[in-house]
Amino acid sequence: MHTKGNCCCSFEDYKLTTEWLMNQTSHRPKVAIICGSGLGLLADGASNKQTFRYQDIPNFPISTVPGHDGCLVFGTIEDRSCVFMKGHFHLYEGYTLCQVTFPVRIFKLMGVELVLVTNASGGICPDFKVGDIMIIKDHINLPGFAGQHPLCGPNDERFGIRFPCMSDAYSKDMRSVVVDISTELGCSDFIREGVYCMVSGPNFETIAEARMLWILGCDSVGMSMVPEVTVAKHCGLQVVALSLITNKVSLDYSREEKVNHEEVLEICKMRAELLQKLVTSLISRFNQQQIINTN
Numbered sequence: 001m002h003t004k005g006n007c008c009c010s011f012e013d014y015k016l017t018t019e020w021l022m023n024q025t026s027h028r029p030k031v032a033i034i035c036g037s038g039l040g041l042l043a044d045g046a047s048n049k050q051t052f053r054y055q056d057i058p059n060f061p062i063s064t065v066p067g068h069d070g071c072l073v074f075g076t077i078e079d080r081s082c083v084f085m086k087g088h089f090h091l092y093e094g095y096t097l098c099q100v101t102f103p104v105r106i107f108k109l110m111g112v113e114l115v116l117v118t119n120a121s122g123g124i125c126p127d128f129k130v131g132d133i134m135i136i137k138d139h140i141n142l143p144g145f146a147g148q149h150p151l152c153g154p155n156d157e158r159f160g161i162r163f164p165c166m167s168d169a170y171s172k173d174m175r176s177v178v179v180d181i182s183t184e185l186g187c188s189d190f191i192r193e194g195v196y197c198m199v200s201g202p203n204f205e206t207i208a209e210a211r212m213l214w215i216l217g218c219d220s221v222g223m224s225m226v227p228e229v230t231v232a233k234h235c236g237l238q239v240v241a242l243s244l245i246t247n248k249v250s251l252d253y254s255r256e257e258k259v260n261h262e263e264v265l266e267i268c269k270m271r272a273e274l275l276q277k278l279v280t281s282l283i284s285r286f287n288q289q290q291i292i293n294t295n
């Protein structure tokens with residue numbers, strides 16, 4: 001791999017990994033599901049599964065965070081091939097954003113059309129409760145403001161244009177499908193919509209930082225997803241993103257609770273089944289409505 005700006009992967013690196021995977025599996029997924037912290041269980045609902053450990057896939061980074069299994073699972077849901085990332089990558093692990101987003105371009109080259117991202121985040125909006133699921137309607141790329149952006153460096157036109165538009169990263173139509181499905185599943189009480197802010201982590205927020213994020217318009221905060229969504233949008237993939245509110249972020253100096261990663265994983269376990277139902281129904285609805293090309 002060569003390095004230029006934040007970019008450390010060449011088109012040949014992406015091609016090599018894609019060809020390797022396509023030679024190993026007959027699955028040709030149209031949907032990729034990126035499972036956030038503790039949410040790898042989302043893959044359990046698929047059948048005809050074929051699993052690859054990240055360390056066995058050429059050029060793939062390796063997961064180092066508890067709650068991220070570190071494997072790519074191909075499987076079918078409602079007769080459609082999907083690919084699940086059980087665990088994704090973070091800046092705080094020491095990866096470049098090129099490495100963090102590497103799988104997204106592999107999905108693109110494999111023929112994926114829709115990326116469904118899940119993650120865990122802290123609720124800033126005081127109305128949010130632990131266990132709520134926030135449909136992401138927009139994001140703030142805080143590391144991006146400081147130049148930590150996955151598209152910095154030479155632009156490869158084979159993936160997308162130099163200056164991509166991000167104002168429609170999370171399509172309204174897709175978001176309304178999620179709302180409809182949650183009503184059908186009887187879980188609309190847990191569903192919220194809001195703005196996710198990415199910070200680099202790995203520390204959780206100070207109270208002053210949390211207050212600043214609330215003033216800036218953020219409803220929840222986490223340490224992932226925005227680079228993957230940015231790269232997905234850049235290469236023309238559709239995106240749906242769901243964030244599980246695993247804790248309430250303290251905006252008040254008198255609050256005694258202290259957040260920790262174990263609590264985050266515990267809440268993910270508690271909501272995994274519901275999220276799995278939601279994801280499965282979403283994939284089947286997208287198929288029915290031919291939001292995903294069925295060829």
Ligand SMILES: O=P(O)(O)O[C@H]1O[C@H](CO)[C@@H](O)[C@H]1O
Pocket residue numbers: 035036037038065090118119120121201222223224225260261264
């Ligand atoms: O965004 P995901 O990986 O779901 O997880 C969130 O939870 C972890 C902290 O507990 C961080 O990795 C944060 O980003």
Ligand SMILES: Nc1nc2[nH]cnc2c(=O)[nH]1
Pocket residue numbers: 120121122123199201203204205221222223246247248249259264
């Ligand atoms: N930055 C951040 N990431 C999280 N992931 C889960 N909860 C949180 C949180 O409160 N803050």
